Amino acid sequence: MKKTAKTGKETFGIIIGTRAYFNSELAIDVRKTLLEKLEASGYGYVILDECDTPTGGSMETVEDGKKCAMLFRENRDDIDGIIVSLPNFGFEIGIINAISRAELNVPVLVQACDDQNDKVDLDSRRDAFCGKISVCNNLYQYGIPFTDTTLHTYSIHSELLMEDVNKFAAICRVVRKLTHARLGQIGTRPLGFNTCRASEKILQASGITVVPVDLSEILFNARRIDNEASSLKAKMEEISHYAQVPESYKDKLLLQAKFGIAVEEWIAANEIDATAIQCWDSLEQNYGCAACVTMSMLSEKLIPCACETDLAGAVSMYALSLASGKPSALLDWNNNFAEDRNKCVCTHCGNFPKSFVNNDLKLGTLGVLGRTLGKINTFGAVYGKCTEGKFTYFRISTDDNMGCIKSYLGKGELTNDPYGMDGCIAVTQVDNLQLLMKFICKNGFEHHVAMVRSDVVEILREAIESYLGWELYVHE
DSSP: OOOOOOOOOOOOEEEBBOOOOOOHHHHHHHHHHHHHHHHHHHHHHEEGGGGTTTSSBBOOOOHHHHHHHHHHHHTTTTTTEEEEESSOOHHHHHHHHHHHOOOOOEEEEEEEEEOOOOOOOOTTTOOHHHHHHHHHHHHTTTTOEEEEOSSSOTTTTTTHHHHHHHHHHHHHHHHHHHHHEOOOOOOOOOOOOOGGGGOOHHHHTOOOOOEEEOOOHHHHHHHHTTOOHHHHHHHHHHHHHHBOOOOGGGGGGHHHHHHHHHHHHHHHHHHHHHHOOOOOOHHHHHHHSOOOOHHHHHHHTTEESSTTOOOHHHHHHHHHHHHSSSSSSEEEEEEEEEOTTTTEEEEESSSSHHHTSSOEEEEHHHHHHHHOOGGGOOOEEEEEEOOOOEEEEEEEEEEEEEEEEEEEEEEEEEEEOOOOOSEEEEEEEEETHHHHHHHHTTTTOOOOOEEESOOHHHHHHHIIIIIIIIEEEEEE
């Protein structure tokens, strides 16, 4: 066995395919190059040792496949995905036995090498173009989902190799972490938000566990924090550096910091990956501040936090953060832009993470709720106007009538158009927006949508269509 140490990035089970009457030296060279490239990019790998098979660690026979399967099973907790590389035609028998017997149920990438058309003699030809079809046919027969590369074949030295590996790593990350996610529900769903209802059982069928806590427990833990605690002073300083705090609300900072600490301590104790918070109006009436800056800062730390106890929204945010490695935001599709029907003003009271806004932040009060609850009780909203740039939007919904998770996905542009509204503001431009709105309305999707400042459409499309099995509409 050959195995690299865990690096913090994904670890792949590696299969090098070969066939007896092809030159095994080609396979040895591809193996060496592939492993060097993975190591240089910080990825881990698990692979048979060179002495484990007659062809230098490459896969050919049933026996080779059994050896590889045993190795993969022994390392199942580390392996995030399997990469199959075909230096030549390969032999599907060894490859399919390795994957099927290992039973890892992880994504599989199939890569094959180019021939050089001036080197097709018996010592140099590869025929991997044809062999890849045979391997993929076997994966299909065995019901094993897999991911294809950008081109059917290319040189192992091509830049496309690591582009495909990096994309595959993101797919593996989405699949593995979503199907083992722990989703925190802090508080109950606000009465006026039937739209945010979600099925825990349908989420659980995809491996997503909902971990609830009553809001009163969080508020109790917040109030018991000593005013002189060093952790409280550190949190107040962290908030002050994160966003500008108006002098008139400095006295509210202590209350806000206590709430943030209580939430973060509960998240850590329960190993939570993403959260949905009852952000109004019990918190404001019974504690005296808003949840927004706490939610914003959690999302900035890649622990996505959704408003209005929107569990499906939190999952949507988490998927985007996993795919991109960047903070995601939850927004309302909120206001039309009369000058351009492909534009929409997307807002929320004030929960966007700082790097999503990509601009200076200021803390203030909740505009809408402040009118009924009193501004003094709603301090903690983040004010920020998003700068221009590309984004991906994504939304899942648990559909009880259909008994499934359904979703939509697409991309657009954030613009610099001014808009005179408080809170967090993002002016978005999406091609054929009116068609998208019809799809959302006709199919019963919520008014919330998750966004991230990156193009991860193809990563999520592949993760969902090939591995997660959710219903998906990709908007063009």
